[in-house]
Amino acid sequence: MHQNEKVINKKTVDNLILYRKSIDYLKSVEFFKAVKSFRNSLIKRLRTMKICNFAHRNINSRKMEQIIPIASDHGGFEMKQFLIEKLEEAGYKVKDYGTHSNESVDYPDMIHPLASAIEKGEYPLGIILCGSGNGAQMTANHHHHVRAALCWNVELAKLARQHNDANILALPGRFIPNELAWEMVQAFLHTDFEGGRHTRRVEKIEPVENHDDE
Numbered sequence: 001m002h003q004n005e006k007v008i009n010k011k012t013v014d015n016l017i018l019y020r021k022s023i024d025y026l027k028s029v030e031f032f033k034a035v036k037s038f039r040n041s042l043i044k045r046l047r048t049m050k051i052c053n054f055a056h057r058n059i060n061s062r063k064m065e066q067i068i069p070i071a072s073d074h075g076g077f078e079m080k081q082f083l084i085e086k087l088e089e090a091g092y093k094v095k096d097y098g099t100h101s102n103e104s105v106d107y108p109d110m111i112h113p114l115a116s117a118i119e120k121g122e123y124p125l126g127i128i129l130c131g132s133g134n135g136a137q138m139t140a141n142h143h144h145h146v147r148a149a150l151c152w153n154v155e156l157a158k159l160a161r162q163h164n165d166a167n168i169l170a171l172p173g174r175f176i177p178n179e180l181a182w183e184m185v186q187a188f189l190h191t192d193f194e195g196g197r198h199t200r201r202v203e204k205i206e207p208v209e210n211h212d213d214e
């Protein structure tokens, strides 16, 4: 037998073994798990990119005319009207998602539309209110990419941006003075996310179903 023929045969056999192994691997549970884990990490990456886009838009839009979406139920109505006036005086444009009177309403009816707009990236930051701030915050946090922070003072409003990259400020309309609420809104709008170690933590805030296979 010619020397070359031997080499070719050995190569062919090696390739066949490799081919067989590949087929077995493609049929294996390990391969299935690897694909699933790749899919999950890809989803995470895409979500992270979206977080980055929000942050980027936030910095740019602050230099231009920033539109601030705001929503409340009847418990936050008067404070909302006060904040709208202050925001407009300060040069912001405001998108008012209601409510439009003191008449009793259900806070999710106003909060969900605002939170959906934040989720879609229509606005970088928003403000929501109800009597205690709890119902508004709970409703907003059911949306992907929404991080609503219920705050009671200026320092908490700043920390929500610095450490949690909060994109919605939730205020307890019946429990704090209007002037304090305005100070908190300004602190929230003018404070940047610090990034660094906080990025990893914020990325881990994911709906539970995304952690199932890890």
Ligand code: RB5
Residues within 6 Å of the ligand: 073, 074, 075, 076, 107, 130, 131, 132, 133, 134, 135, 136
């Ligand atoms: C309305 O009375 C009140 O329940 C609401 O504004 C809010 O505090 C709910 O969390």
